Amino acid sequence: MPELPEVEHARGCLERWLRGRVVTRAFARALVGRRVESVTRRGKWVRVSLSDGMLLFAHLGMTGRWMRRAPDDPRERWERARIDAGGVSARLVDPRRFGKLVVARTDTPAWRALGPDPVADRLDARALGERLRGRSRAVKEALMDQAVVSGVGNILATEALWNARLDPRSRTDALTVADVRALSRGLRAAIAYGLSLQKGDDAAYAQDADAENPFRVYGRSGEPCPRCRTPLARIVLGGRSTTFCPGCQVRRV
DNA sequence: AACGGAACCTGAAAGC
DNA sequence: TGCTTTCAGGTTCCGT
Numbered sequence: 589m590p591e592l593p594e595v596e597h598a599r600g601c602l603e604r605w606l607r608g609r610v611v612t613r614a615f616a617r618a619l620v621g622r623r624v625e626s627v628t629r630r631g632k633w634v635r636v637s638l639s640d641g642m643l644l645f646a647h648l649g650m651t652g653r654w655m656r657r658a659p660d661d662p663r664e665r666w667e668r669a670r671i672d673a674g675g676v677s678a679r680l681v682d683p684r685r686f687g688k689l690v691v692a693r694t695d696t697p698a699w700r701a702l703g704p705d706p707v708a709d710r711l712d713a714r715a716l717g718e719r720l721r722g723r724s725r726a727v728k729e730a731l732m733d734q735a736v737v738s739g740v741g742n743i744l745a746t747e748a749l750w751n752a753r754l755d756p757r758s759r760t761d762a763l764t765v766a767d768v769r770a771l772s773r774g775l776r777a778a779i780a781y782g783l784s785l786q787k788g789d790d791a792a793y794a795q796d797a798d799a800e801n802p803f804r805v806y807g808r809s810g811e812p813c814p815r816c817r818t819p820l821a822r823i824v825l826g827g828r829s830t831t832f833c834p835g836c837q838v839r840r841v
Numbered sequence: 842a843a844c845g846g847a848a849c850c851t852g853a854a855a856g857c
Numbered sequence: 858t859g860c861t862t863t864c865a866g867g868t869t870c871c872g873t
Contacts, residue, residue: 590866594866632866650850650866651865651867666851683852684850684867685850685851686850686866734868741867742867828867829864
C-alpha cells in the first residue's frame with residue numbers, strides 16, 4: 589500500500605541497491621552513465637539524484653512496487669521500467685499503471701507542491717494545526733490532501749483518526765487544540781506502525797492474498813470496534829471508502 | 842471557489 | 858461453473 593511507510597521503505601531499498609553505483613541500463617537514456625548520489629522522499633514521491641544534476645522522480649500510484657532482480661533475470665509480469673546499476677536491476681512493477689516516473693533537471697511542480705512530510709519534517713501538533721486551520725472541510729479530506737500534509741493516504745488517515753477518536757467528517761475549523769494534539773499523536777502512531785510492518789527487500793509488499801489485514805479499523809467495516817465494540821461503519825468521503833467507529837470517534841461540526 | 846463524480850487501468854473478490 | 862458487479866493503497870480533470 590503505497591502510502592508514506594511503504595514509500596519510505598521503497599526509498600531505503602533503492603538507496604541500498606543503487607547509491608554510489610553507475611547506471612548501466614535504464615528505461616530512460618538520460619540516466620545511463622550517471623552515478624546515483626542520493627535517494628530522498630517527500631510524501632509519496634521518491635527523488636533519485638544522479639551525477640550531473642539529473643533527477644528521477646518516482647511515484648508508486650496505487651499498485652506500484654520496486655523489486656530487486658539481477659540484470660539477466662526475465663522481465664516481471666506488469667514490469668513498467670528498470671534501472672540497472674552495479675549488478676543490481678531495480679524493476680518497477682505496477683499492474684494498474686497509476687505510478688509515475690519523471691526525469692528532470694529541476695524539482696517538478698508536483699514535488700514542490702507537497703506540504704510538510706510528517707517524518708522528514710517532524711510535523712508537531714502546532715504545525716499540524718496551522719496546516720489544518722483556515723478552511724472548513726472534513727478533517728479526513730484535509731489529511732489526505734498532499735498540499736496540506738504529504739504522505740497520508742486512505743489507510744493512514746483512517747487509522748490516525750481512529751487513534752485520535754475523531755470522526756472523519758469533523759470539520760477542520762471545529763477541532764479543538766486537544767483534538768489536533770490527539771490527531772498529531774494518532775498520525776505518528778499510525779506511521780510508526782506502518783513503518784514497523786516494512787522489512788527486508790520486498791517483504792514491504794507482502795500483501796499476499798492470504799496475508800491478514802494488519803490494521804485496527806481500515807477494511808474492517810461491520811466488525812466490532814477494537815476499543816468499544818460498536819460495529820464499525822463505512823461511508824464514502826471525498827470519493828474514498830472510509831471506516832470509522834460511530835461509538836467512540838467524536839464528531840466536531 | 843468548492844464539491845461530487847468520472848476517468849485513468851487492471852485484477853481480485855463477492856454476488857447471482 | 859461462469860458471468861457480472863463491486864471494490865481497491867492515488868491523482869487529475871470536468872462539469873455544476
